Amino acid sequence: MLKLKPERLGADDFKDQPISIAGKAFIADMSGALYWPSERALIVADLHLEKGSSYARNGQMLPPYDTHETLEKLAAAIDRYDAETVIALGDSLHDVAAADRIGDEALAKLRIIQADRDWIWITGNHDPLISSRLGGLVRAEIDVDGISLRHEPRSGRVTHEIGGHLHPAARIYLNGYSIRRPCFVGNGRRLVLPAFGSYTGGLNVLDDAFVPLFGNDGMSVWLLGQEGLYPVAARILKED
Amino acid sequence: MSMLVPPPGRETSSRRSAAAAPRKRTTARQRAKLNDPLHHLETPTEAALPKPFADWFQNRGWNPRPHQLALIEASRNRQPTLLIAPTGAGKTLAGFLPSLIGLADQRRERKGAGLHTLYVSPLKALAVDVARNLMTPIEEMGLKIRTETRTGDTSAARRQRQRVDPPQILLTTPEQIALLLSHPDACHLFADLDTIIIDELHALAGTKRGDLLALDVARLRSLAPEAIAIGLSATVAKPSELRAYLMPQSSPESAIELAHLVVADGGAEPNIEILEIEDGVPWSGHSARYAIGRVYEAIGRHKLTLVFVNTRMQAEMIFQELWRINELQYPIALHHGSLDARQRRKVEAAMAAGGIKAVVATSTLDLGIDWGDIDLVINIGAPKGSSRLLQRIGRANHRLDEPSVALLVPANRFEVLECRAALDAARAGVQDLSHARGGTLDVLAQHVLGMACQRPFKPDSLFAEVRSAAPYMELTRATFDRVVDFVTNGGYALKTYERFAKLVATDDDHVRLAHPKFAQQYRLNVGTIVDAPMIKVRLGGRRTRPDGSARKVMAGGRVLGEVDEYFIEQLRPGDAFVFAGEVLRFEGLRETDAFVSRAAASDPIIPSYTGGRFPLSTHLAERVRNILASRCAWDVLPGPVREWLDLQSRHSRIPLADEVLVETFPRGDRHYVVCYPFEGRLAHQTLGMLLTRRLDRLGARPQGFVATDYGLSVWCGRDLDVMISRGALELGELFEEDMLGDDLDAWLAQSSLMKRTFRLAAVIAGLIERRHPGREKSGRQVTMSTDLVYDVLKKHDPGHVLLEAAWADAATGLLDITRLGDFLRRIKGQIRHQALSCVSPLSVPILLEMGKEPVAGLGREDALREAAEAMMRDATRGT
The missing domain is CATH 3.40.50.300 (P-loop containing nucleotide triphosphate hydrolases)
Structure with a gap:
C-alpha cells in the first residue's frame, strides 16, 4: 500500500514507481527505463539511435547529438540500479544503416556501458538486423521467468508481456494547462514502455492502436515528467 | 536595438484635402x-x-x-x-x-x-x-x-x-x-x-x-x-x-x-468618437457585450459599417451578439482569416455589391483593399496603437474630402483610458515609432539555399549582395559564413554531417547544390509564415449506433475554416465554441482536422481569450500614463471611470507619469503584489515570470501571476509587507535590471514561449520541414520534434546560429525583452510602494483576469505532482 506523508510529497518521492506485471515486481524509472530487481535487469524500448543522421541523409540537419544524449541517459539509468543485464526492446537503431553511422565516440561510449554486463538487442521493425559492430546478443524476442519481452506487443488479451514499439504518450489538462508526455501504460498483466530515444515522439494511449492491447478493461498510466514519474488516473486522460 | 530618433510626426505632411484642387500650386x-x-x-x-x-x-x-x-x-x-x-x-x-x-x-x-x-x-x-x-x-x-x-x-x-x-x-x-x-x-x-x-x-x-x-x-x-x-x-x-x-x-x-x-496630402480630419455609456463600462474583460445595443444602433444609422475587433474569437462573439439582437434583420457578415476562403470571397463580393449592412472583421481587412462604400468604422476594444487605429479608420469613406467617421468602443475601464489616448494621438496625427531591427538569420538561411537553387554562387558576391539589402546592412562576414555553414551541414560544433552536405564547393570557387532534390525540398518549404500550425475545422456531426449510443463521425465532413492549433488544444471533447458564426461542439482531433458537430447548447463557451494579439504600443502606453497622472485630463472620461480613478487616488495613489506604482495587499490567504508598468501584455508576462522566480528565491512563496496590457499581479503565500519591513525584500532590488541576465537565461531554457520561437526559426531556416514530397507532416508532429531538438541543441551546442536567431526573435517578439529592459531602466529609483489593507480600485481589472486565463507561473511539474497525489489519495482511501 502507498504511504502518504502528512503534507506534500517532494520531488524525490517521484523518481521511480513500483509496477507489478503478472505478479512480478518491477520499478519504473522516470527516465522511461524499467528495472527488474529480481533479475537485476534494466529494460528500455525504442532508442532510435542515429535518428538525427537519418534525417540528415535527406537534407534535414537535425542536431547530431541525439545518439550521445540517449546513451548518456541510458548510462545514468544503468548506474542508478547497477543493472547486470540490459535488454533493449527493439527499434534501438532508427534504420538498418544506422549502426554504420554511429560515430567512434558514441561507439566507445556504448562499449563502456556494455562492459561487464549482459546486453541483449531485441530486433524491431526499424532494426530487423543489428550489426555485430554493436556487440551484445541479438534476439527476436526472449522469455525471462515466464514474461515475454518483445518489440511489438501481441494483439489481443495477452498477459505476461513487456513491449515497446507504440511510443505511448498521454495528455491531461490541469490548472488550465494541457500536458502531453511519454508514459508507461499497462494493466497489471502486460506493460508497454515509453520510447527512450531523445528524438522520439509519442502516440496518445487513447488512440485506436492501444485498443487491441487493453480493450476496455482499463489501464494504468505513469507520466514521465521532468523531475519524476507520475501515476495518473486513467479517467482524466484526454485525447489529442 | 535603437529607437528611431526624431520626434513623432515630424515627417508627416499636413492633413488637408488634396482632392479639391490638385492643379493648384502648393501652399x-x-x-x-x-x-x-x-x-x-x-x-x-x-x-x-x-x-x-x-x-x-x-x-x-x-x-x-x-x-x-x-x-x-x-x-x-x-x-x-x-x-x-x-x-x-x-x-x-x-x-x-x-x-x-x-x-x-x-x-x-x-x-x-x-x-x-x-x-x-x-x-x-x-x-x-x-x-x-x-x-x-x-x-x-x-x-x-x-x-x-x-x-x-x-x-x-x-x-x-x-x-x-x-x-x-x-x-x-x-x-x-x-x-x-x-x-x-x-x-x-x-x-x-x-x-x-x-x-x-x-x-x-x-x-x-x-x-x-x-x-x-x-x-x-x-x-x-x-x-x-x-x-x-x-x-x-x-x-x-x-x-x-x-x-x-x-x-x-x-x-x-x-x-x-x-x-501625398492627407485627407480631412477624421471624426472619431468614443462610445460613452454612462453606467456600463465593465471592470474587465474584452467582450464589449455591454455596448452591443449601441453598436447595433450605430450600424442602423449608417450605410455600411466595418466593425473591427482584435482577434478572431472576438469577431465570432460580436457577430453572434449582433445577430441575437438583430430584430431588423440587417445583413451582417463575418470576415476573418480563419474562415474558409470561399466564404470570405462571398462576403467580399457582397460588400462590393452593396448587399451588406455591416461586417465584423479582424485585421484581414486592415490593409488597403477597397470593398465598398464604408461610411462608419467601429473599433471594438482598444486599438493598441495609434498607427493601427489611423489605418483602420482610414477605411471609412475613400473620398478624401469627407472625414472618416469612427467610433471607439472600449471593452473595460483601462481600455477607456487607452481609447482616449489613441483618440488624442489620432487627432494629433501622431504615429507609433517602430524599433529598427536587423534582418533575421533564419530568413537569411532560407535565402542562401534558395540562391543555391537558382545557380551556383560565389560566397563573396552573395555576401555583398545580401549586405546591399537594408535589413542586412550590418551583417558580418563571420555571421554570414555561419549561416552558410548551417545550410551546408547544420553548422554544428560536432562535424558529422559533412558527407550529407547540401552545398558543395566547385572547382571555380563557387558553391553549388549537392543534389537537385534539395531544390525541390526548398520550394516546398519556402516562406516565413509559420503561424501556429493550422487545424481544419470539419463539420462531422454525430451518428447514432444501433444500440442507441452516439458515435462520433471522425472522417469527411465540410471544412468550415481553420483555427490555430493552440486554440484547439484548449478544448476538450464536448466543449461548445463559436466558429464561422455557428455554435459548434468539439468532438475530437484526428491528425490535422478538428471534427465538430452543431451544438444544441445556446450558450457557447468562449474559451479563455487572452486579449488582443498586439500588445499596447509604447507610444500609447506613455499617453495612457499621462492621462492617468494629470487630473485635468480626467474631465473627458466617462463618469464611472472618473469615479474609479477618484477612488483609487483616495484609497491608494495615482502614479505620476514617470513612476511605477507597486501595491501590496492581502486578500483571502494570499498576499498580492500588483504593479502597473503599462508596457503591454508580452513584456508583462516576461516580467511576471522573472518576478516570480525572484520572489521564490527570496522565500515569498509565489503561487502564480496574471498579466494584462496594463499591469500584472503576483500572489504569494507570505506577507510581503512583513518581508519588506524586516528588510528581507527590497522593491528596488526586486525590479533590478539584472533580472534580464541569469534569471532570464535560466527561465528561457524551460520556457514554452522560447520553444515556440525556436520552432518558428527552425522551420524558416529549413531545419524542420513543413512538408515533404509524399510524406505530409502535420504541424502536431512538428511541435513535438522541435521541442526535443531545442532541448538537445541548447544542451550540446548553446552557441548555435539557430539559437541565436531564436533569441533575437524572442527579444523583440513574444517576450518583448527589449521593451522590458527599457522599462526597468526607466523606473530605476522611481518605484512608489503603497502597502494597503485590501485590494485597490486600479488592481481590480487585473485581478479579475485571474479566473479567465490559465494561471501562469505555476509549474507544470507541480500540476503533475498534484494529479499523482490526488490519484494516490484515491487509491489509499479505497483500501
Whole structure:
C-alpha cells in the first residue's frame, strides 16, 4: 500500500514507481527505463539511435547529438540500479544503416556501458538486423521467468508481456494547462514502455492502436515528467 | 536595438484635402512642411503625362494628383521612391502609372522574357483586388498590357507557364518571388524588369517577410540592374527606415542610402468618437457585450459599417451578439482569416455589391483593399496603437474630402483610458515609432539555399549582395559564413554531417547544390509564415449506433475554416465554441482536422481569450500614463471611470507619469503584489515570470501571476509587507535590471514561449520541414520534434546560429525583452510602494483576469505532482 506523508510529497518521492506485471515486481524509472530487481535487469524500448543522421541523409540537419544524449541517459539509468543485464526492446537503431553511422565516440561510449554486463538487442521493425559492430546478443524476442519481452506487443488479451514499439504518450489538462508526455501504460498483466530515444515522439494511449492491447478493461498510466514519474488516473486522460 | 530618433510626426505632411484642387500650386504652409529638397510636389507639370493618359484623366473628370505626377517623374529619373499616402489618395494608381506609361511606349527592346513590373503585396487578396482595379485604366485606354496575378491559389500549370511566358505586369506575394528566384531560368525571366512596386511597405518592413523580400529584391537588382523599387506606404512616424529598404546599400561604413520620398496630402480630419455609456463600462474583460445595443444602433444609422475587433474569437462573439439582437434583420457578415476562403470571397463580393449592412472583421481587412462604400468604422476594444487605429479608420469613406467617421468602443475601464489616448494621438496625427531591427538569420538561411537553387554562387558576391539589402546592412562576414555553414551541414560544433552536405564547393570557387532534390525540398518549404500550425475545422456531426449510443463521425465532413492549433488544444471533447458564426461542439482531433458537430447548447463557451494579439504600443502606453497622472485630463472620461480613478487616488495613489506604482495587499490567504508598468501584455508576462522566480528565491512563496496590457499581479503565500519591513525584500532590488541576465537565461531554457520561437526559426531556416514530397507532416508532429531538438541543441551546442536567431526573435517578439529592459531602466529609483489593507480600485481589472486565463507561473511539474497525489489519495482511501 502507498504511504502518504502528512503534507506534500517532494520531488524525490517521484523518481521511480513500483509496477507489478503478472505478479512480478518491477520499478519504473522516470527516465522511461524499467528495472527488474529480481533479475537485476534494466529494460528500455525504442532508442532510435542515429535518428538525427537519418534525417540528415535527406537534407534535414537535425542536431547530431541525439545518439550521445540517449546513451548518456541510458548510462545514468544503468548506474542508478547497477543493472547486470540490459535488454533493449527493439527499434534501438532508427534504420538498418544506422549502426554504420554511429560515430567512434558514441561507439566507445556504448562499449563502456556494455562492459561487464549482459546486453541483449531485441530486433524491431526499424532494426530487423543489428550489426555485430554493436556487440551484445541479438534476439527476436526472449522469455525471462515466464514474461515475454518483445518489440511489438501481441494483439489481443495477452498477459505476461513487456513491449515497446507504440511510443505511448498521454495528455491531461490541469490548472488550465494541457500536458502531453511519454508514459508507461499497462494493466497489471502486460506493460508497454515509453520510447527512450531523445528524438522520439509519442502516440496518445487513447488512440485506436492501444485498443487491441487493453480493450476496455482499463489501464494504468505513469507520466514521465521532468523531475519524476507520475501515476495518473486513467479517467482524466484526454485525447489529442 | 535603437529607437528611431526624431520626434513623432515630424515627417508627416499636413492633413488637408488634396482632392479639391490638385492643379493648384502648393501652399506656403505645405512648402514649409515639405522643404526637403527631395520633394518634387512643386515641379511636375502636365507634360509628365502622355496624351492617352491625360485624356483618360480628363474623361473621368479627374485631375492627376501631385504625388502621382511626382512618381512618374521619379521613375523617369530612375529614382527608387517611397510614396506615403493615406487610404483613398490614389496610391496604387500612382504606383502603377509609371509602368503603364512605360509599357504604353511600344518601342521597348526585350532582353529576356518581357516581365516589366512586379507588384508585391503582403496579402493574396490585395494582389487580386489591385489586379482587378488595374484593368479599368488599361481597358479604358485600350493599352495592350498583359497583367496577371500569381499567388498560392494560382494553378500549377499557370505558374509553370508564367515562368516561361510571363505577363508584363505580375501581381504577387513575397513568397512567390522567392519561388520564382529559386529556378535557374530566373535570369531570363527578370532580365527586363523595370519596376518593383511594394505595396503596404509599412506592414512588411521590420518583419521576417520583409527580410525575405529585401533579400529577394537584392537579387532582382543583380539580375536587372536597371530596375527601381517603388514603395507604397501608409503614414509612418519615421519614413527613413522604409526609404532605406528601397535602396541598395553600399557598406555599413558609408552613409545609409535613402530612396526619394513623396508624401501625398492627407485627407480631412477624421471624426472619431468614443462610445460613452454612462453606467456600463465593465471592470474587465474584452467582450464589449455591454455596448452591443449601441453598436447595433450605430450600424442602423449608417450605410455600411466595418466593425473591427482584435482577434478572431472576438469577431465570432460580436457577430453572434449582433445577430441575437438583430430584430431588423440587417445583413451582417463575418470576415476573418480563419474562415474558409470561399466564404470570405462571398462576403467580399457582397460588400462590393452593396448587399451588406455591416461586417465584423479582424485585421484581414486592415490593409488597403477597397470593398465598398464604408461610411462608419467601429473599433471594438482598444486599438493598441495609434498607427493601427489611423489605418483602420482610414477605411471609412475613400473620398478624401469627407472625414472618416469612427467610433471607439472600449471593452473595460483601462481600455477607456487607452481609447482616449489613441483618440488624442489620432487627432494629433501622431504615429507609433517602430524599433529598427536587423534582418533575421533564419530568413537569411532560407535565402542562401534558395540562391543555391537558382545557380551556383560565389560566397563573396552573395555576401555583398545580401549586405546591399537594408535589413542586412550590418551583417558580418563571420555571421554570414555561419549561416552558410548551417545550410551546408547544420553548422554544428560536432562535424558529422559533412558527407550529407547540401552545398558543395566547385572547382571555380563557387558553391553549388549537392543534389537537385534539395531544390525541390526548398520550394516546398519556402516562406516565413509559420503561424501556429493550422487545424481544419470539419463539420462531422454525430451518428447514432444501433444500440442507441452516439458515435462520433471522425472522417469527411465540410471544412468550415481553420483555427490555430493552440486554440484547439484548449478544448476538450464536448466543449461548445463559436466558429464561422455557428455554435459548434468539439468532438475530437484526428491528425490535422478538428471534427465538430452543431451544438444544441445556446450558450457557447468562449474559451479563455487572452486579449488582443498586439500588445499596447509604447507610444500609447506613455499617453495612457499621462492621462492617468494629470487630473485635468480626467474631465473627458466617462463618469464611472472618473469615479474609479477618484477612488483609487483616495484609497491608494495615482502614479505620476514617470513612476511605477507597486501595491501590496492581502486578500483571502494570499498576499498580492500588483504593479502597473503599462508596457503591454508580452513584456508583462516576461516580467511576471522573472518576478516570480525572484520572489521564490527570496522565500515569498509565489503561487502564480496574471498579466494584462496594463499591469500584472503576483500572489504569494507570505506577507510581503512583513518581508519588506524586516528588510528581507527590497522593491528596488526586486525590479533590478539584472533580472534580464541569469534569471532570464535560466527561465528561457524551460520556457514554452522560447520553444515556440525556436520552432518558428527552425522551420524558416529549413531545419524542420513543413512538408515533404509524399510524406505530409502535420504541424502536431512538428511541435513535438522541435521541442526535443531545442532541448538537445541548447544542451550540446548553446552557441548555435539557430539559437541565436531564436533569441533575437524572442527579444523583440513574444517576450518583448527589449521593451522590458527599457522599462526597468526607466523606473530605476522611481518605484512608489503603497502597502494597503485590501485590494485597490486600479488592481481590480487585473485581478479579475485571474479566473479567465490559465494561471501562469505555476509549474507544470507541480500540476503533475498534484494529479499523482490526488490519484494516490484515491487509491489509499479505497483500501
